[in-house]
Amino acid sequence: MERWLQQAALTQPRPARARRGPQLPRPPLTPALRPNDVWTVDFKGWFRTADGQRCEALTVRDLASRYVLRVRAVPQISDRCVRPLLRALFQRHGCPKVIRVDNGVPFAAQGPLNLTTLSVWWLRSGIRVEFTRPGKPQDNGAHEQMHRILKADTASPPAATRRAQQGRFERWQHEYNHLRPHAALGDHRPAEFYRPSRRRWQEPGPCPYPATWLTRHVRNRGSIKIYGRRRFIGRAFIGQVIGLKRIDAEHDAIYLEKLLIGTLHRQDPGGLRPCAYRRPPVSAEAASQPAK
Numbered sequence: 001m002e003r004w005l006q007q008a009a010l011t012q013p014r015p016a017r018a019r020r021g022p023q024l025p026r027p028p029l030t031p032a033l034r035p036n037d038v039w040t041v042d043f044k045g046w047f048r049t050a051d052g053q054r055c056e057a058l059t060v061r062d063l064a065s066r067y068v069l070r071v072r073a074v075p076q077i078s079d080r081c082v083r084p085l086l087r088a089l090f091q092r093h094g095c096p097k098v099i100r101v102d103n104g105v106p107f108a109a110q111g112p113l114n115l116t117t118l119s120v121w122w123l124r125s126g127i128r129v130e131f132t133r134p135g136k137p138q139d140n141g142a143h144e145q146m147h148r149i150l151k152a153d154t155a156s157p158p159a160a161t162r163r164a165q166q167g168r169f170e171r172w173q174h175e176y177n178h179l180r181p182h183a184a185l186g187d188h189r190p191a192e193f194y195r196p197s198r199r200r201w202q203e204p205g206p207c208p209y210p211a212t213w214l215t216r217h218v219r220n221r222g223s224i225k226i227y228g229r230r231r232f233i234g235r236a237f238i239g240q241v242i243g244l245k246r247i248d249a250e251h252d253a254i255y256l257e258k259l260l261i262g263t264l265h266r267q268d269p270g271g272l273r274p275c276a277y278r279r280p281p282v283s284a285e286a287a288s289q290p291a292k
Contacts, residue, residue, distance in 0.1 A: 094197030
């Protein structure tokens with residue numbers, strides 16, 4: 001039966017599974033010593049307004065000053081909804097050095113270094129992207145605590161409509177930043193500490209690569225054409241130009257600007273062998289616990 005379906009061109013070949021690529025140590029979380037060292041970005045858990053509309057609230061906060069930069073109800077969790085809001089924040093406040101996010105969409109995905117089109121855009125804008133450890137909400141604990149206050153103050157119960165809910169968010173944001181004293185700030189207000197960044201933002205330009213490297217434009221399905229055939233790189237890099245650094249006659253190291261994202265081996269039937277963050281070793285105590 002399978003042979004007949006193939007002869008009738010009614011089946012599609014399974015894509016070759018990517019082989020394991022370079023394993024990199026997960027960078028430590030950056031300490032936030034001054035405003036705009038680290039912005040934390042997340043979605044508060046969704047809820048429905050009284051008229052039944054789903055409300056997804058994007059929240060952006062400066063870690064050092066506790067200043068809430070944005071609380072915005074969006075129709076869905078997607079790059080298309082998040083990017084314009086972050087672009088407006090960059091234009092108003094300048095760029096942070098680091099954006100810290102969890103491993104959910106649209107910030108992270110299963111691919112090279114967990115990157116998505118959104119987090120690649122941040123990297124290309126000169127902002128380092130920092131992912132919290134999977135299953136470790138304490139890595140963004142201050143942001144999670146702010147979410148609990150936001151929910152108690154604005155969504156218990158929710159407003160009648162999404163527009164009315166947004167009005168609640170904006171009034172709460174002003175109170176949180178300008179009126180409410182914070183114990184972590186010595187009972188001062190976040191607005192007393194926050195200042196815009198001196199790092200001005202501009203839309204990313206062409207990727208610079210050494211003249212000896214090959215370069216390829218990643219097409220709309222996440223692939224490039226190299227050595228006479230198509231090779232899959234990753235959908236996170238659609239529209240980007242990547243650099244190929246020759247290692248030897250059999251494989252190349254693949255870079256997005258200065259970031260190693262994987263290796264390409266000529267004999268592989270599939271595409272990129274993606275870089276991934278090395279998993280931390282399991283402690284003897286954890287290994288001895290029975291499975292739940």
